[in-house]
Amino acid sequence: MSLKRTLALAAVTAVAISSLAACAPQVDDKKSGDQTGVDLTKITVNKDAAAQVPAEVSKAGKIIIGVDPTYAPNEFKDKNGKPIGWEVDLMNAAAKKLGLETEYRVAKFDNIVPSILGEKYDLGIGGYYDSKMRQETMDIIDFFKAGNQFASPKDKPITEELQVCGMKVGAQNGGSAILDYLPTVQKKCDAAGKGKIEILGYDTQDEQTAALTLGRADAMVSDSPVTSYAVKLSKGKLIGSPIYDEVLSGAIVKKDRGEFAEALRAAVQDLSDDGTYAKLLQYWGVEQGAIDKITINAATK
Template identity: 40%
Template structure:
């Protein structure tokens, strides 16, 4: 997803190797951003909206589960990179701020926001009505669900009864999509889907590449990236479906929300937003306008 003078092809190649090696370590200490703020001019109108405590801190503390390439992941040196990282680094630069990414398990990020331990989260969160009961969402992208299967196989996401399907734990695919499909199989008198849960998305893709699972389900940019990097082992299974907004989870009625929205809209206006998405090959999900809590308003 995106890129300016950031990490470039070398990092992408390294990520491809990590995908099949399964050696990404997501338990390390906080890492600095990917560098997406380089060359970004400060937007004074957005800065004026910042809460005083954030101005004084000079940085944004952001929770992320960095194992979802190309959205957010770690390079071989443990640095957090990805198109979402570049986008938020650029947003922070518009606000004249630095970014500090704190490694966190996906399902711990929202509780940490509610507990005032993070300014907001960045981890390919699908904005849902249920999640909006705990936090607000600043919507910045739209993604669908895309399945992938082992090269040369015939897998239909709408007829996957009896198959082994890999997912990353606590994602939409794990908690809602695959269970619903499996329940429909049982209701029709067919075998349920055997859901294989993995802590990291690269491990789920690896299971399919090695033939341990019939398919995996993930967000469309993630699946298409994995296929592109491993087209000798993986292929798309069916079309993209169930498009939904990505959002930054942030505390309910946070004073920071308005400043972030303004900075993201400034990136859209000056073309940086589109440039970032284009450079990562994920422009199809780009938005023309930043919204709040799109799930409940949609």
């Protein structure tokens, strides 16, 4: 997660998360590592990658993962309070590739990085955007691209950014879309001689989505995983736009933990090559953010 999600997090409240969770795909929460509709039981160990895991992690037999489960569909809680979501599923699958289990430690987002630096956690997930600043202390395993994405009624698709000029667009109060992105788009509208965007601010994601489905807004904009998930839950009523201002994102590990980041990168790349990665993203409705090549610290700014 970048400063972008930090701004948006205040707006994605518990009300919105509970609403999304109630409509989430049904999952099997009986066992760690089996919390998805995609079969992970046939995953085979990548021995070369497993050999790169730090000795203390291999000895423990598990990866301890810090997670703030308040950001559906990346990570949120099921009815029993267990963390679920597409990043959770992907880390469960990657751990299997390394011959390991996963153990999730629920924490506030701001506490995850200090806990990784203090080696209380081995890894952190939370929609972390890759950046040069973050790379100073962390290795980021880049397995996704995210950005701003609009949703609109299916019969009125948004295929280019300036279509929203003159529209009523819903966005979350306090979030980066309303504070930064839409004002930037408005400047582009002005330069092109197009109309003014009427920004409608909402306190929660569910209110924002409801306004769109009820016709009170012409479109809405959120971080792409959130928008994609809302589109999936709309059962065909909404359609997502292309993703704008894309950046790489992924999981974070402490920078000086040997070849741990490379082990994880290789594990996720294997999952991409065998199709598991694509199935997981499609299951959660976030396949637009898929990338072909899994990298480490690939951001250039």
